[in-house]
Amino acid sequence: MNLKWVILKPNMVLPGLSNAKPAGIDKVAEATVNCLLQSVPAMVPGIAFLSGGQSAELATAHLNAMHVKFKGKLPWALTFSFARAIQQPALEIWKGLNENVPAAQKMLYHRASLDNAARRGEYTPEMEKVFV
Structure with missing residues (x-):
């Protein structure tokens, strides 16, 4: 296999479900990037994170923190391949009703857009409130 054609799709490093204390955003970013730096060859061009059951807001905040903390220090591009974290808020609005389609879209x-901003390290929690 030629690693220069590989896109890795891992989850982020998160505390287990039985852990009562959530990890901070920076701690998740650091643990995830440190794990990847120790195990993923620099030849791999990109890493596209799954949301792994995280809320939409947390998945976005974690991706953003990785870009902010490690800007210019990573050998690969970090991006998102979220499914549930992007789709769930829209599905909750839609509820299977045609009249809700425009709002869900x-x-x-x-x-x-928020995840794209996080991919560039430009996301802020205040952006969550700006829903057009």
């Missing part, structure tokens, strides 16, 4: 676009 706006939410889907909004979530994808």
Whole structure:
């Protein structure tokens, strides 16, 4: 296998479900990137994170923190391959009703835009409130 054609799709390093104390955003970012630095060859061009059951907001915040803390220090591109974290907020608005389609589409676009900002290290929690 030629590693220069591989896109890795891992979860982020998160505390187990039985852990009562959630890890901070920076701690998840550090643990995830440190794990990847120790195990993923620099020849791999990209890592596309799964949301792994995280809320939309946390998955976005964790991705953003990785870019902010490790900007310019990573050998691969970090991006998102979230499914549930992008789709769930839109599905909750839609509820299977045709009249909710426009609002659900706006939410889907909004979530994808937030994740794109996180991919560039430009996401802020205040952006969550700006839903057009």
